[in-house]
Amino acid sequence: MKYLRISPDLFINNRKNFVSRLKSNSIAIFNSADEFPRSGDQTFVFKQNADFFYLSGIDQEQSILFLYPDCPNPLYKEVLFLRQTDEHIAVWEGHKYTKDEARETSGITSVYWLQDFDSILHSIINYADNIYLNTNENDRYLHAVPYRDMRFIETLRSKYPLHNYLRSAPIMRDLRVIKSDIEIELTQKACAITNDAFRRVLRFVKPGVTEYEIEAEIIHEFIRQRATGHAYNPIIASGPNANVLHYNDNNQVCRDGDVILFDFGAEYANYNADMSRSIPVNGRFTRRQRDVYNAVLHVMKEATRMIVDGTVWNEYHDEVGKIMTGELIKLGLLDKHDVEKQNPAMPAYKxxxxxxxxHHLGLDVHDIASRYQKFRVGNILTCEPGIYIPKEGLGIRLENNILITQGGNVDLMAAIPVEAGEIEEIMNS
Incomplete structure (x- = not known):
């Protein structure tokens, strides 16, 4: 890992909070993420399972976490199983956790090699009444591939069919949405790296530069500052490309007079930033571009004020839609007649x-959370309105990351330039 060592207190406290919600005499088992094939003899860069990392801090493949707070054998109340390394693995793949390193990282005392998992599990599982197993219950995810957790569930049920099996995901959904101080610091670090990358880009962009050259500047700054890399596939969308919401080609020339829509963020220690900005290729917005830009900025500022403890998700989005409607009318994109005859299920501003x-932000860019719960202290949410006008070849989106605190909210991206004048000033300095 490139990132600096995280205090094990984060993972110790996360486990305490998790096991406090288990039914009595229960086991919970978490698997690391799969290694996915990229070609005949390569795998994609490993990305750890967010729940496994949240509870253990272990950022390595082929690992298992076992939690049994009521275990009659105190040695197995919490156990970490790791892939055993050897000289061959060290030569071909590099360093893997030693048992001592895993103890220091996770705060877990009992660390074994993965080959011992089946025998240790079998020695105690029949003393438990309940078994909590984990799956991906993010409502943005549609299960299609039998990933490691799903395969593990089938295997375990075939061996131990009479236990009471329960879901860990509802507990994780409730815990992960409230960020601890350490998690906030890690997210703030990801935002700070993103800030530096954006400022680097502002000084780099000029007519004739390509989208992929800009992408290269961004990843250079990310890696230079110990980020793992991009939190998600970056969007570098110049001119009409900005009207493709998930544009990832990043292969076009940025032309004089166009606006580039950026959507990128650094991943640091598995925590993510998520930023959107829109800048003029030549360093100066046209009057129309600035008007659209300021309309989006106004909506973002008004929406940010509503991101506080107790806000209801659907009501919030409805209110933002009303503000956006007003701005679109001012821009001449809608008129009052359009609004009067609109279908409430598909408002005109859409x-x-x-x-x-x-959306919620954390270990996943679209972090697991309930859309039916009110916003709470400790939530980190994005705020990302946009206006997209295909006929004008113009798309503007602005996005910051907002932490809800007891006294209101804190913009974790407050240091990142967002005012049109400030962006122009930096680009022309």
């Missing part, structure tokens, strides 16, 4: 602002 305003 023609130009078709995505949601916010």
């Amino acid at each position: 023609k130009y602002f078709m995505h949601g305003t916010s």
Whole structure:
């Protein structure tokens, strides 16, 4: 890992909070993420299972976490199983955790090699009444591939069919949405790296530069500052490309007079930043571009004020839609007649602002959370309104990451330039 060592207190406290919600005499088992094939003899860069990392801090493949707080054998109340390394693995793949390193990272005393998992599990599983197993219950995810957790469930049920099996995901959904101080610091670090990358880009962009050259500047700054890399596939969308919401080609020339829509963020220690900005290729917005830009900025500022403890998700998005509607009328994109005859299920503003305003942020860019719960202290949410006008070859999106605190909210990206004048000033300095 490139990132600096994280205090094991984060993972110790996360495990305490998790096991406090288990039914009595229960076992919970978490698997590391799969290694996915990229070609005949290569795998994709490993990305750890967010729940496994949240509870253990272990950022390595082929690992298992076992939690049994009521275990009659105190040695097995919490156990970490790791892939055993050897000289061959060291030569071909590099360093893997030693048992001592895993103890220091996770705060777990009992660490064994993975080959011991079946025998240790069998020695105690029949003393437990309940078994909590984990799956991906993020409602943005549609299960299609039998990933490691699903395969593990089938295997375990075939061996131990009479236990009471329960879901860990509802507990994790409730825990992960509230960020601890250490998690906030890690997210703030990801935002700070993203800030530096954006400022680097502002000084780099000029007519004739390509989208992929800009992408290269971003990843250079990310890696230079110990980020793992991109939190998600970056969007570098110049001119009409900005109207493709998930544009990832990043292969076009940025032309004089166009605006580039950026959507990128650094991943640091598995925690993510998620930023959107829109800048003029030549360093100066046209009058029309600035008007659209300031309309989006106004909506973002008003929406940010609503991201506080107790806000209701659907009501929030409805209010943002009303503010956006007013701005679109001012821009001449809608008129009052359009609004009067609109279908409430598909408001008129959706023609130009078709995505949601916010999502939760954390170990996943679209972090697991309930959309039916009110916003709470400790939530980190994005705020990302946009206006997309295909006929004008113009798309503007602005996005910051907002932490809800007891006294209101804190913009974790407050240091990143967002005012049109400040962006122009930096680009022309």
